[in-house]
Amino acid sequence: MVSIQHHGAVQGVTGSCHQMTLASGEALLVDCGMFQGAESSGRELGEKQIDFPLDNIEALVVTHCHIDHVGRIPFLLAAGFDGPIYATEATARLLPLVIEDAIKVGVSRDERLIRKVLQRLQQLIKPIPYDQWFVVDGLPKTRGRFRVAGHIMGSAYVEFDAQGERVLFSGDLGAPYSPLLPAPKSPYKADIVVIESTYGDKLHEGRRTRRKLLKSIIERCLKDKGTVLIPAFSIGRTQELLYEIEEIIHRSAAKSKSVNKGAKGTDKSQSLWKSIDVIVDSPLASKFTAHYRDLRHLWDAEARKKLAAGRHPLSFEQLITIESHQDHMKLVAHLKASGRPSIVIAASGMCAGGRMLNYLKALLPDSRTEVLFVGYQAQGTPGRDIQTYGPRGGYVFLDNQRIDIRAGIYTINGYSAHADQANLINFIKRIYRKPKEIRIVHGDDDAKAELATKLRAIVPEAKVWIPYE
Incomplete structure (x- = not known):
């Protein structure tokens, strides 16, 4: 025994x-x-x-x-x-x-x-x-x-x-x-x-439901002319999000082509997705994403089919990666000052460290910002506090600083x-x-x-x- x-x-x-x-x-x-x-x-x-x-x-x-x-x-x-x-x-x-x-x-x-x-x-x-x-x-x-x-x-x-x-x-x-x-x-x-x-x-939302929810939350933020912050683990969650965002962009582009030029009722979201910056601000996540691409033989049949069709789910045109700390701090300051619509994916997934902390300190007090949680937030982590108290207009302590939360807070469990x-x-x-x-x-x-x-x-x-x- x-x-x-x-x-x-x-x-x-x-x-x-x-x-x-x-x-x-x-x-x-x-x-x-x-x-x-x-x-x-x-x-x-x-x-x-x-x-x-x-x-x-x-x-x-x-x-x-x-x-x-x-x-x-x-x-x-x-x-x-x-x-x-x-x-x-x-x-x-x-x-x-x-x-x-x-x-x-x-x-x-x-x-x-x-x-x-x-x-x-x-x-x-x-x-x-x-x-x-x-x-x-x-x-x-x-x-x-x-x-x-x-x-x-x-x-x-x-x-x-x-x-x-x-x-x-x-x-x-x-x-x-x-x-x-x-x-x-x-x-x-x-x-x-x-x-x-x-x-x-x-129970998680179904994949179609969560992709639709992801799209709607991001579009709402874009219309508010703000930034969507997505705390995500460098390995796994980041790559899944990129895969799903590429799918949304691809479908939006395909829908746009099917609409006659000048036709009434053209979906405004199509132009939003065409111009949106998708930023991965994590050197570690960038390295993992490169390894994910190299290990494509372990991908499922759906993902391999996209590759065969000439698509690049983890390396698409609108994807921007930030490497140096200097570029990271410049981007945080730029987004705080401009409110430029963009999607930022950065670690840590539970907001307990990493570059996401600087984004949160700068942008949580801005009502144009949306924070989207797509993974489990353990008790005692800043992520759990933001998830719990943010919708009530509360606050969180980050690096011993009290940060008021005016940003919109959302959770999609299906992306766990x-x-x-x-x-x-x-x-x-x-x-x-x-x-x-x-x-x-x-x-x-x-x-x-x-x-x-x-x-x-x-x-x-x-x-x-x-x-x-």
Whole structure:
């Protein structure tokens, strides 16, 4: 029998880190993520980030490279871990970029230290193709397999065959019909499932509905002659948004061509979309977008069809990228002074740092501005505060400054890269040989509780429970 311990993502939605231990004592970790928002309270950077023994940890398996799943890896290495780090081929390619950025933002800009960490990371990473069983070094008769999760590029859920049991860790599952990536498919069997529950109590809007909502919100702001600010994670969300915005622009252009010149009733939105600047202000997001283009063989059939037709969903004419900090500050000042209609996509996704903070400080007090949230905002983050208090005409503290919120605040849950309640239920329902145990992690209390109730009805023979409940 294997045993499972949790070193994060059991009292919230960040810090994913799970330990699977064999009866013989050897163990591995699945993910080693950073705590964020209120969940980071009392966790100083340093040794306290790894508050569990590593004596028997033989390997690390990474489901995907979002910071809440990989952000503690530098601390893990500093604590002495020197085992293999297994990841999909795409994740292995993207992971060093994420770790480098995490160190620069949250730890140190010492180039020598960063180079040392990245060199060690590269030595330990073992890229594994999807759907291929691999033997886990140091764990007797234990093998693993990555399966497509559809969350971000390279994301996977992972299955283990260990001591006669099939153990599955979901990582973060993606929503079906998301842009760019194929949807996850349930495995044939599982004995134990550790499943995320970020949206375990919510249902997303359909893709057509959310694209229509995205279009209408942006058009409203353009008519107000203001800026649409979209806080977005550099990897995953940014690329999905670009894909959807390119689709809106393409459809608008096609509609414009079908209207006779000078005909009455020509849609004014067509000219708006033709002239709008779409700005990605994040060097990291720009690097990830380039990798997404290089990894087009992992795109879904719809996206590949667009490429075949000569379209460029992640590199279209109106897309502008901002690299230097100097250009970033100039643009913030220009938008504040001019109110020029534009779409700005920048990190961080929860407004807890990065270049988005400067836009928010400058433009939140401007009623011409719209802020559009397209991803989960964890408790204790500025994003959650803006989302909660902005519609009431409230305020938020950014860099210890009180910023009054006069901007319009909107949320589109459908653009979350996470599966919703129905998707999570279907993932379990479609496992042919049902699990005997389901552990629910990575969610707020209400989300975990509601998902547990639903799953108990679907798999009454299984033990469905919430660790540390």
